[in-house]
Amino acid sequence: MQTIGVLGAGAWGTALAFTALEAGRSVRIWAREADVAGSLSRGDGNPAFLPGIDLPAMPASTDLSDMKGADALLSVVPAQFARGVFTELAPHIADGTPILLCSKGIEQSTLSLMTDVLAQTIPQAVPAVLSGPSFAADVARGLPTAVTLACRDRALGDRLMAAIGRPTFRPYWSRDLIGAEVGGAVKNVLAIACGIVEGLQLGKSAHAALISRGFAEMTRLAVAMGGEAQTMAGLCGLGDLVLTCSSVQSRNMSFGKALGEGQSAESILAARNSVTEGVATAPALIELARKHEVQMPICQAVDDILAGRSSLDDAMTALLSRPFTQEGL
Numbered sequence: 001m002q003t004i005g006v007l008g009a010g011a012w013g014t015a016l017a018f019t020a021l022e023a024g025r026s027v028r029i030w031a032r033e034a035d036v037a038g039s040l041s042r043g044d045g046n047p048a049f050l051p052g053i054d055l056p057a058m059p060a061s062t063d064l065s066d067m068k069g070a071d072a073l074l075s076v077v078p079a080q081f082a083r084g085v086f087t088e089l090a091p092h093i094a095d096g097t098p099i100l101l102c103s104k105g106i107e108q109s110t111l112s113l114m115t116d117v118l119a120q121t122i123p124q125a126v127p128a129v130l131s132g133p134s135f136a137a138d139v140a141r142g143l144p145t146a147v148t149l150a151c152r153d154r155a156l157g158d159r160l161m162a163a164i165g166r167p168t169f170r171p172y173w174s175r176d177l178i179g180a181e182v183g184g185a186v187k188n189v190l191a192i193a194c195g196i197v198e199g200l201q202l203g204k205s206a207h208a209a210l211i212s213r214g215f216a217e218m219t220r221l222a223v224a225m226g227g228e229a230q231t232m233a234g235l236c237g238l239g240d241l242v243l244t245c246s247s248v249q250s251r252n253m254s255f256g257k258a259l260g261e262g263q264s265a266e267s268i269l270a271a272r273n274s275v276t277e278g279v280a281t282a283p284a285l286i287e288l289a290r291k292h293e294v295q296m297p298i299c300q301a302v303d304d305i306l307a308g309r310s311s312l313d314d315a316m317t318a319l320l321s322r323p324f325t326q327e328g329l
């Protein structure tokens with residue numbers, strides 16, 4: 001696998017393209033914005049989405065047909081926009097091309113995971129998922145990072161890991177695509193909850209309780225959807241939950257913190273050009289939980305707050321008033 005196409009030149013697409021380049025691959029990037037494509041191609045980095053980080057020149061364009069002929073693609077288009085981009089891309093994709101899904105979210109209008117969206121739009125592609133604790137800025141600075149790379153076929157997984165892995169970017173193979181996807185999507189909603197707890201200054205004990213009970217919610221949903229509990233204990237589950245809930249470097253956590261401090265969701269989102277995936281995923285998650293008869297009270301509280309059904313105080317009171325029960329998943 002020599003040529004890697006990267007779909008999407010936000011912070012994460014740019015960091016992954018850099019990693020593949022450093023791993024010795026030849027890289028092509030599709031950017032939605034002409035100025036981003038120009039800047040990356042000239043070697044001026046990505047000031048729009050990954051400011052302050054020097055990067056080597058990386059070939060980028062706004063033409064999806066430039067993805068034609070790549071040995072594998074990394075899709076880093078935010079979840080709510082993936083279907084539109086995949087539909088346009090489909091005619092350029094050869095049978096059996098691996099597409100590694102690197103976005104973390106659920107399509108709100110259809111409740112689809114990214115593997116479902118891919119199967120419906122580019123059925124000739126072979127799906128794989130990349131997910132785990134990894135801030136784009138850390139990866140683009142070459143700081144050590146480990147992630148889950150989920151793919152049904154072990155041999156293909158090995159080839160993908162060899163293509164994008166390097167000592168400071170360590171993929172670990174898993175067969176569990178559903179677990180990897182659910183972990184990445186749910187942790188964003190839980191990070192909003194942890195941010196709210198931080199913004200309200202409810203203390204580190206509440207924060208730890210939220211991570212722990214949030215992990216139980218994540219695992220319940222993953223298992224109900226066909227994923228494995230063991231996957232959730234790994235990088236794409238607990239690992240990413242701990243990272244995203246621990247640092248305001250996370251857009252989801254910092255969004256929640258600002259909510260907890262009294263800002264409105266609209267004003268926080270209006271001030272950013274980056275994506276906060278948990279906001280669009282929260283209602284989808286609650287619908288999925290209902291469909292699979294899974295209890296997700298923390299995610300429900302986040303959705304209630306975002307939808308304006310509950311104030312922060314009411315949501316906290318509802319969570320704290322739940323009956324005492326046995327601990328477990």
Ligand SMILES: NC(=O)c1ccc[n+]([C@@H]2O[C@H](COP(=O)([O-])OP(=O)(O)OC[C@H]3O[C@@H](n4cnc5c(N)ncnc54)[C@H](O)[C@@H]3O)[C@@H](O)[C@H]2O)c1
Nearest residue numbers: 009010011012013032049078081103104135136274275277
């Ligand atoms: N940034 C990270 O640290 C990080 C790490 C792991 C995973 N991710 C995931 O990667 C995905 C992309 O996030 P990011 O951080 O690279 O993005 P970003 O916030 O840096 O940039 C926003 C991206 O959205 C794209 N976009 C905006 N409107 C669009 C539209 N209508 N159609 C298509 N694309 C549109 C922009 O072109 C840009 O690439 C998300 O699912 C995110 O959860 C991000």
Ligand SMILES: O=P(O)(O)OC[C@H](O)CO
Nearest residue numbers: 132133134135250251252
């Ligand atoms: O900044 P966030 O909240 O989108 O999180 C980034 C990554 O998913 C962390 O693994």
